[in-house]
Each structure stands twice: as C-alpha cells, then as structure tokens.
Amino acid sequence: MATGSAAKTDRGRSGARAAAGARPAYRTSREGDPPQTWTIREIADEFGITHRTVRHYEDIGLISPERRGTVRIYHRRDRTRLGLILRGKRLGFPLEEIRTIIDLYDAPRGRRSQLEYVLGQIDERREDLEQRRRDIEAALSELDRFEQSCRADLDAL
Amino acid sequence: MATGSAAKTDRGRSGARAAAGARPAYRTSREGDPPQTWTIREIADEFGITHRTVRHYEDIGLISPERRGTVRIYHRRDRTRLGLILRGKRLGFPLEEIRTIIDLYDAPRGRRSQLEYVLGQIDERREDLEQRRRDIEAALSELDRFEQSCRADLDAL
DNA sequence: CTTTACGTTGACGTCAACGTCAAGCACGAC
DNA sequence: GTCGTGCTTGACGTTGACGTCAACGTAAAG
Secondary structure, eight states: OOSOOOOOOOOHHHHHHHHTTOOOTTOOOOSSSOOSOBOHHHHHHHHTOOHHHHHHHHHTTSOOOEEETTEEEBOHHHHHHHHHHHHHHHTTOOHHHHHHHHHHHTSOOOSHHHHHHHHHHHHHHHHHHHHHHHHHHHHHHHHHHHHHHHHHHHHTO | OOSOOOOOOOOHHHHHHHHTTOOOTTOOOOSSSOOSOBOHHHHHHHHTOOHHHHHHHHHTTSOOOEEETTEEEBOHHHHHHHHHHHHHHHTTOOHHHHHHHHHHHTSOOOSHHHHHHHHHHHHHHHHHHHHHHHHHHHHHHHHHHHHHHHHHHHHTO
C-alpha cells in the first residue's frame, strides 16, 4: 500500500476512560451519550495519521478546529473535511489543490456570478477526475492483459 | 490542471532540420524513414516535461537510454516506459512505487515461483487501483450532487 | 575559426509534506 | 506536593521530485 491505511478506529482505551468517569475537563460529553467532539489524538488514530499531520493540515488552513482554551477540539465537521482531504491524497492531489476543492464546497453561493463561478470550477474538477479515471481504467486493463499472459505462461509449464 | 499537460508534440523545428539533411551524427535515421530514435530534448518536448526530469528518471533507474558516446539516445522502449511513468504520476504514485510497477512488467518469468510472485504483485496493484477508482467514483458523484444543488439555487434566483 | 545550438556532468537550491525533537502547560492520580 | 499523561507551540530535519546554475564538449553553420 502506498498511501494511508490502518483506520483502526481504536477508541477502546479512551472509551474505557470515559466509562470510568475520568474524562478530561475539555471533553464536554455528558454521561451516556456518545462524544460529539474528539481530541487530536483520537482524530489522528481514527484516520490512521499522526497528530503532526493533523496539525500540518491546520497550519495550511485545511481544517480549523475549535479551541477550548489552548486545546484543539474536533467536531464532526472537521472529520468530514479530514475525510475529504485524505481521499484527495489517495487520489494524488497536492494539498493546495485539495484546499481549493473542499473550499469550493462551502463557498458563498448567494449571487448569480458566484454560483456560475462555482459551476465552472465543478466542471474543471470533473474533467480532472475523469482523466484520472481513464488512466485507471487503462492501467487496470493493461494489468488484466498482463495477468492473462502470466497465467498462460504458468499453464505452459 | 494539477499535473503535467502540454504534450504539444512540437517536432516542427527538428523535423525541418532533418529535411534539410542537417541531422546530427548521432541520429541514425536514414533518409526517408521516420526516426526510430530521439534526443533528450525531443523526448522531453513530446511528453511535456523538462530534460531535467528525464535525467532524473534515469538517475533513479526508471529509464536507461542507449549511450552513443556520451549522448543519450532514446528508443521506443524508453518512450513506452516514460508513458507508464507519467501515467503513474497522474495517478499520484511515488516514483519508487512506479518503478516497482514497470519493473514488474519485464521481470523474469521463467520459473513457477517467479510467476507466482508476479501474479501476487498484480493482485496488490489491482487492489490499489480499484481503491482509487472507488475514491474517484465517490468524488464524482459528490460533485454531481453538489452541481444539482447549485443549479437548484440558480433556478431559484 | 568562431559562433551558435544542443548535449553533458556535477553541485546546490527549492518546495511540499510532513517527522523529530525540545520545552512547556494542565490536569487527574497518588 | 510531584508524577505521569496528554496537549501545546516552536524550530529544525528529512525525503521526494525535481529546478537552477556553472562549466564544459561537440558538431553544424556562417
């Protein structure tokens, strides 16, 4: 695997701590209901990345978690964005381009000119993605042909 | 466009020089038939990359052009590999991984164990590519839904 | 022969995307 | 209290993928 894997969703230990009532003060979740916020470590573990990576994404403005005092608090909105970021990375987009993409999704759409700009951007994105899809299809069919050739060689033994 | 474009196939000037009979000595093509070899500049221009990039790919062993004296001569085999490399790049693979892929295509396949190894590698590659395809499909359908939403907003004006 | 164009080899620079310390605060546990 | 754990901010290091620059060779053209 080239890119990130291991989304182990390892919420075991912190869950146990929560059940023991020893949840840190900056965690707002009340007894019983599932936590609607996450720490940087929880987010990082869940997505299979490091806290340093999460912070880097914040540094360049890809996510902007809440601050409770000095501590970062991640909400579902941040998780959604992180998902988009990582999918963009799996597709090989640079982070700068990923930013323009996800910023597009919550760009202002009040005026007609804004909407038309957004629609234009959508078309560009689609062109790009479809080019990538074509590349993938080509690579996959080459791979298939190559496998056939190998299997023929194997049968010939 | 994030990745390389501009494959202008600008063979105009060098073609004119060839027609004038002023082709350099290291170009073997006889009068009349199309050149079966290319210089680094021709290759770079044709693929829309720089000669420095081509040399870099040679440095890390992705291509190994013929040397006539000190000068690099590129054959169709090199162009094929360059095509694979650039497609891999469009798909976001790192060069090291691209090397393992294209090396796979001309790996030794004599013994059964070798063939079985290659077949295993093929499966890994396919998994990876199919994951990327799923990511692309997801991104494209999100884009479609987003466009519908924008068009609805536009109609509502 | 000199110029001009293209080719060559290093060596160093740069930019993105993080990794890797170091040093410090804040909290609950003991 | 102090200990450990987790979070924080810098600041610098690293790796991949080239870009840039200098210094030079060589061959066709004028």
